[in-house]
Amino acid sequence: MVVNETTEARPPKPTLSESIRDGLVELIVSGELKAGExxxxxxxxxxxxxxxxxxREALRELEGLGLVESRPRRGRHVLPFVEQTIREAYxxxxxxxETATRLAMLNDRLPLDAMRADVEDMHRCAAAADLRAMGLASARFHRRVVVASDNFLLQRAWEGLQIESRTAITLVLTNPALSQVALEHVSLLEVLAAGDVEAACLHTRAHQWAYADLPHDMHGAARTLRFPT
Structure with missing residues (x-):
């Protein structure tokens, strides 16, 4: 169940606007930039x-993420950081x-070799403690599944969630062990490669629900939140 696909090169260095965006995200999430500022x-x-x-480009993206608000004749201001919006996005x-996984597997389109290379990249990112590169590698891994679904509207909706930026915010919030993030993707890839569509869909959904960090899992069982209160 492998699609011939060349492995993407390591992600390029962030553009100026991306660096500014990520810097401002950290300041907002940490509280150094206060709500209303x-x-x-x-x-x-x-x-x-x-x-x-x-x-200006970075601030426009932050508006799309709901971290900044533009007010006529008053400029842009920091919005109260609402962790619930991150949970809802997941x-x-x-x-x-889950839908993308089902479509890609039924059509035998998962690019497993490229996804294995992404996982190897995640291990390198973990060893280097490179938070930004880990987020990009993770997004690249999941984007391959979405693209393999061959469903334009699904892909458009997924991209509309601004995955790279939201992943960066989540990594800043939760500060996970990057080696564990890589291992979570190893586990997911193993299930995808095994070929059981229902098991793969379940694992894919559970993988994202874990990062939704709700007070219950997707089955309704109580769980402990990881996001700081």
Whole structure:
């Protein structure tokens, strides 16, 4: 059940706007940037040693993530960080990826060799303690399944969740052992490669529900939240 697909190269260095976005995310999540605080483009540009153009691009993306709000004649301000929006995104993502897994496996389209290379990359990221690269490798792994579903609307909905950015936020919030993140994908890949569609769909859904971090699992059983309160 392997599709011939060339393995993607290691992710490029982040663009200026991505670096600014990730830096601002950390400041918001950590509370250094308070809810209601005004974000001044010129000041941010000076802090990051760049022009205003990449700052503007980063702020637009943060608006899409619900971390920043633009107010007419008042500029952009930090919104209260609501962890529930992150949890909700993972529940939606679980449904999308479960469907993508079913479609890809029924059509015998999973690019397993490329996904194995992604997992190897995750191990390298864990060894290097590279949080950003781990997030990108994880997103790349899951994107392959979504693309293999060969369903344009499903892929569009998945991309609309801004997976890389939300993954970065989750990694900052939970600060997991990166080696464990890699092992979780090893387990998922083994189930996908085994070829049991129902087992693979169940594991795929459970994989995302674990990161949804709700007070119950997908079966309704009580569980302990990992996100800080």
């Amino acid at each position: 005004r974000l001044i483009e010129t000041k941010i540009a000076a802090d990051f040693g760049t022009s205003q153009a990449p700052v 529940v939606v993502r679980a449904a999308l990826e």
